[in-house]
Amino acid sequence: MSEGLPTGFFWGVATSAYQIEGAHDEDGRTPSIWDTFCRRPGAVANGETGDVACDHYHRMPADVSMIARLGVDRYRFSVSWPRVQPGGRGQVNPKGVDFYSRLVDELLEKGVDPWLTLYHWDLPQELEDAGGWPHRDTAYRFAEYAGLVHDALGDRVRTWTTLNEPWCSAMLGYDTGRHAPGRKNFAEAVRAVHHLLLAHGLASQELRSRGVGSLGITLNMGVSTPASDDPRDVDAARRADGLGTRIYLDPLVHGRYPEDVLIDIAARGAEIPVRSGDLEIISTPMDVLGVNYYTSHVFKATDNPAAPEVVPQGLPVTAMGWEIVPSGLTRLLVRLQQDYGVPMVITENGAAFDDAADEDGFVADADRADYLASHISAVAEAVRAGADVRGYFAWSLMDNFEWGYGYDKRFGIVRVDYETQQRTLKQSAQWFRDLITRSRS
Ligand code: IFM
Numbered sequence: 001m002s003e004g005l006p007t008g009f010f011w012g013v014a015t016s017a018y019q020i021e022g023a024h025d026e027d028g029r030t031p032s033i034w035d036t037f038c039r040r041p042g043a044v045a046n047g048e049t050g051d052v053a054c055d056h057y058h059r060m061p062a063d064v065s066m067i068a069r070l071g072v073d074r075y076r077f078s079v080s081w082p083r084v085q086p087g088g089r090g091q092v093n094p095k096g097v098d099f100y101s102r103l104v105d106e107l108l109e110k111g112v113d114p115w116l117t118l119y120h121w122d123l124p125q126e127l128e129d130a131g132g133w134p135h136r137d138t139a140y141r142f143a144e145y146a147g148l149v150h151d152a153l154g155d156r157v158r159t160w161t162t163l164n165e166p167w168c169s170a171m172l173g174y175d176t177g178r179h180a181p182g183r184k185n186f187a188e189a190v191r192a193v194h195h196l197l198l199a200h201g202l203a204s205q206e207l208r209s210r211g212v213g214s215l216g217i218t219l220n221m222g223v224s225t226p227a228s229d230d231p232r233d234v235d236a237a238r239r240a241d242g243l244g245t246r247i248y249l250d251p252l253v254h255g256r257y258p259e260d261v262l263i264d265i266a267a268r269g270a271e272i273p274v275r276s277g278d279l280e281i282i283s284t285p286m287d288v289l290g291v292n293y294y295t296s297h298v299f300k301a302t303d304n305p306a307a308p309e310v311v312p313q314g315l316p317v318t319a320m321g322w323e324i325v326p327s328g329l330t331r332l333l334v335r336l337q338q339d340y341g342v343p344m345v346i347t348e349n350g351a352a353f354d355d356a357a358d359e360d361g362f363v364a365d366a367d368r369a370d371y372l373a374s375h376i377s378a379v380a381e382a383v384r385a386g387a388d389v390r391g392y393f394a395w396s397l398m399d400n401f402e403w404g405y406g407y408d409k410r411f412g413i414v415r416v417d418y419e420t421q422q423r424t425l426k427q428s429a430q431w432f433r434d435l436i437t438r439s440r441s
Helices: 033-038 056-069 094-109 125-129 137-153 166-174 186-210 231-254 259-267 278-282 326-339 366-384 427-440
Strands: 010-014 074-078 113-119 159-164 214-220 224-226 288-292 297-300 344-348 389-395 414-417 422-425
Touching (some): 010 113, 033 125, 056 422, 074 159, 094 113, 094 137, 113 137, 137 159, 137 186, 159 166, 159 186, 159 288, 166 186, 166 214, 186 214, 186 231, 186 278, 214 231, 214 344, 224 231, 231 259, 231 278, 231 297, 288 326, 288 389, 326 344, 366 389, 366 427, 422 427
Parallel strands (some): 010 074, 074 113, 113 159, 214 288, 224 297, 288 344, 344 389
Antiparallel strands (some): 414 422
């Protein structure tokens, strides 16, 4: 399955701050937009919150030992902005920084390389109150925060990711309202896209000026296929690809927004608030593109060009209802190589299933192991076809807070019993550990 992966290909597991840390009001941390959103009636399944989550803030050393026992090369985690810079402005919070400093030290001591993401959706609430991502100043606040984190950890962390999945921050946060902060306004979402990209560029400049080993951004992507040759279906797929992928990668890599996407969004009454010099900042060269892949879609046009129908292909689905399409990952990676040519790493790939634990907490999740195996094979196939892919992170290390789904959906290769906080390796974790061992021999 891993035949064809290049020498030096690395393996990792991934998490994010709000999904695992808990300790939401400890040691000076202030609320993020997710703390606020979780308290909005009906926003999150069962009214759940990340207040405790996996209690990783208090269990970090043991969690790092568990990560090391999996044999991974790298651990991808995110830093909580309101923990490190409460309120999103001003001085660092020494206790917040100390947590990440200890995390990095624990990882390095155990031979696991830290892969740090600066923003995985937990905007300080005060910055949302000041306008959030539709407001240009938020990009400058982010660059300042990036510099502060680098000042604290840059001596030990080599790999820096600015943003995780800006599509989710912009579109789910400001258009559909399914994610924090829960606004529903397409024009604001488009402004958020630009300011997230600007934030990435400004932060990249801050980080580069201080010195980094490797710098990039992570995007969630799939392939968009038309349901038929009908030009309307072809156009529906083009639009989905435009708003899902090209609106990010064209400015990031080529320094321009795609013309067809500008026309599409103008027809919906929105405009990208680009200013002179922005695109040069946004296209600050990156070393690695993080690719998060879960599924791909087939699109059929409807009477509303902004709302095409997703046509199920009759494939098996995960507990999220997402079809399992490993071939889409191969196609995506080959296409990204051709159109953008940036070295890539799979920064997330994994699946939620309805796990059944035995009395010891063990889950025989052959379905999840199969999902991972088929997608790792798809990566190897893309590499054989010429894609430059350098590593793979499984999402996720452990079950955690799955945003609007609360704790109902479990993506972990490690089971978390939320009553006791006991961690138990699932069959998929054992399989992943053995794969890593085999791939080295
Ligand atoms: O849990 C999320 C993660 O935070 C971002 N990427 C997708 C995952 C599964 O939905």
